[in-house]
Amino acid sequence: MLNTRLNLDRIRAARQVIDPSFLDTPLYECDALAGHLGCTVSIKLETANPVRSFKGRGTELVASLLADQGRSAVVCASAGNLGQALAWSGRRRGLDVTVVASRRAPTAKLDRIRALGAELELVEGDFDTAREQAATIARQRGIRLVEDSLDIETCEGAATIGLELATGTPTFDTVLIALGGGAMATGVGHVLKTLLPAVEVICVQPLGAPAMTRSWHERRVITTDSTDTIADGVAGRHPIPAVLDDLLQVADDAVLVQETSIIAGMRMLLEHAGLVVEPSAALGVAAVLEDPDRFAGRHVATILCGSNVDLDAYHRWVRR
Amino acid sequence: MLNTRLNLDRIRAARQVIDPSFLDTPLYECDALAGHLGCTVSIKLETANPVRSFKGRGTELVASLLADQGRSAVVCASAGNLGQALAWSGRRRGLDVTVVASRRAPTAKLDRIRALGAELELVEGDFDTAREQAATIARQRGIRLVEDSLDIETCEGAATIGLELATGTPTFDTVLIALGGGAMATGVGHVLKTLLPAVEVICVQPLGAPAMTRSWHERRVITTDSTDTIADGVAGRHPIPAVLDDLLQVADDAVLVQETSIIAGMRMLLEHAGLVVEPSAALGVAAVLEDPDRFAGRHVATILCGSNVDLDAYHRWVRR
The missing domain is CATH 3.40.50.1100 (Rossmann fold)
Structure with missing residues (x-):
């Protein structure tokens, strides 16, 4: 078991x-x-x-839960795919989505995150730097932090x-x-x-x-x-x-x-x-x-x- | 109606x-x-x-019908995709599949028809020439001719x-x-x-x-x-x-x-x-x-x- x-x-x-x-x-x-x-x-x-x-499978659950709870905003760190997916799922449910990503992430991913209506914040450094920054934003704004793999x-x-x-x-x-x-x-x-x-x-x-x-x-x-x-x-x-x-x-x-x-x-x-x-x-x-x-x-x-x-x-x- | x-x-x-x-x-x-x-x-x-x-959707029906009828062989003319699909559907049902195609069809399609175990016959000329040759083979061998769009x-x-x-x-x-x-x-x-x-x-x-x-x-x-x-x-x-x-x-x-x-x-x-x-x-x-x-x-x-x-x-x- x-x-x-x-x-x-x-x-x-x-x-x-x-x-x-x-x-x-x-x-x-x-x-x-x-x-x-x-x-x-x-x-x-x-x-x-x-x-x-595949990330939409998870962000659909997250965004649906937040919408049910009456939350209006969410932030995540992303290597690029989670951010796109959360932007997509959040947009359909009226959530303000902020994505923190490394400036070195593929342009294709960053452009799509923006195109899907999310606020994109870029950090120097890598994905783990973005994770720290996303946590800071969540604390400052009092909004839900989505942590990939932990949540x-x-x-x-x-x-x-x-x-x-x-x-x-x-x-x-x-x-x-x-x-x-x-x-x-x-x-x-x-x-x-x-x-x-x-x-x-x-x-x-x-x-x-x-x-x-x-x-x-x-x-x-x-x-x-x-x-x-x-x-x-x-x-x-x-x-x-x-x-x-x-x-x-x-x-x-x-x-x-x-x-x-x-x-x-x-x-x-x-x-x-x-x-x-x-x-x-x-x-x-x-x-x-x-x-x-x-x-x-x-x-x-x-x-x-x-x-x-x-x-x-x-x-x-x-x-x- | x-x-x-x-x-x-x-x-x-x-x-x-x-x-x-x-x-x-x-x-x-x-x-x-x-x-x-x-x-x-x-x-x-x-x-x-x-x-x-998409051609597999049709060849699955054709091959299934032929297998139910106890037929053992089938021939079609193909621009390339029907031939692949018929080869795939026929192989799974033990049918001998012959495909007639133009020598000018894309190599990728012709190679895959062969790889799927079909007999491939190439003709000079185009798809409509291949159609005539497939009809001739069907008559000569007494086997079912699959005619795309007509059948x-x-x-x-x-x-x-x-x-x-x-x-x-x-x-x-x-x-x-x-x-x-x-x-x-x-x-x-x-x-x-x-x-x-x-x-x-x-x-x-x-x-x-x-x-x-x-x-x-x-x-x-x-x-x-x-x-x-x-x-x-x-x-x-x-x-x-x-x-x-x-x-x-x-x-x-x-x-x-x-x-x-x-x-x-x-x-x-x-x-x-x-x-x-x-x-x-x-x-x-x-x-x-x-x-x-x-x-x-x-x-x-x-x-x-x-x-x-x-x-x-x-x-x-x-x-x-």
Whole structure:
């Protein structure tokens, strides 16, 4: 019996709150990728929705709760995708949304946050600097701070992906999940370990942003001084203890991959699946590329978690 | 009351036969596109499935019927997408699939037809030459010929897209549908005109392959001697009379667009929606680009019908 902060009944109930455009996303076997990866590959596509990432699942829960409570404003720190999603969910419910992000976040993400009507505050420094600033704003203004991965709605929203993976009679052996703050990994992992305990849950993080993966292996929070990865969506330095506790219960492994593998993964998804994804979404394919023997002949599902990418950088990466 | 060859009860029943990976595809408003097109834009995405086009909806019906009849082989002519889809649906049911295609079809499509285990026969000439050769093979071998748009399964399979568009309380005023042989346009049009008669159905075809559009306007079959368009998926010269009869009942208009608009449409879908599509799938956006006043302030839905594209050509087209 799992003893995480998550609850399956609440996760099931979340489907009633989340806008349908974020739910029941495509899940399909991609033959063309399989030939190149040496294993059966199923894609769970989280990019074909109004904010081009899975984060809307969580922000729909957060914004709905705030609206029910009569709150009028909310602030979050974001690497870019949470901010877009919260702006989208908040706008529909009349909430004033403030997003704090690093000035170094992809322009595509920052522009969309503004376009969706949120107030965008940029900080020097990285995502963890933005987290501190968002907390300050929340205190000063007396408004709700949404903390990705810590706030249970962000985890349980993401967990609805797990419900969809567990529908029907899935045949996959392994699910590969991008690991950043841990909302998606703990959410999906919780559902899979509850409903499909035989399915292996493997988290994948860039070697250049390894804090949560190292923490998982050492079973205690390990922080890093800096990050160095193109996978901006998962580049945190300070794992949250409660999230690590959950992750320790639901993940079978956590692996680190190199930048060259992330790029190769993005290129393969474009060439063989016709999909543009951001670097974080290629982590699963990167993990297979780095350890083909481990996955040979198996059926692997990977969640393509976002497609918000600066196209100039993308073209540089995928160009042969 | 419509008097087409299509039947709504059969279309509803088709959902039970079609593999779920082709059904309930994403449908969402794309804010980022709206800003550039001057109208609300909803995307119906038919590319996130095992064959990267909507054609699987129809071939699932065809192949299922043949398997029920104990048939073991089938042949079709294809511009590329039907062949892939029939190969996919046939393989799962133990059918020998032969696909006849033009040697000029995109390499990406031809390679995938072979990879899916079909026998591929290439002809000099274009799609209509391939149609003649497929008919000859069917006669010689005594096997079923699948004729796209003529065979009712291809229309009613595509028509399931219409059921999904009509689910819930859709707010769109207009649906823009790529027009080639007419399976998708008559299928989706039939359902929309039955369930949502107030929604305008506009077919879009390239100026370089205008046979069906001209036929629709003149209310009789007009053929052309040649085609000249990058939208290979819709480049036919010989409209089928029965399909034209149906189209006359379900379409409110049929418009022609220029190649430069198709390319601009593909580029916008990449830049503002993160979606790689083949030229045929950009016809709807192209129609808005060519006549912005017609669509200003309206809510337009467009079906992105396929993403099988040679990447080298694609990059040439979308490069700025």
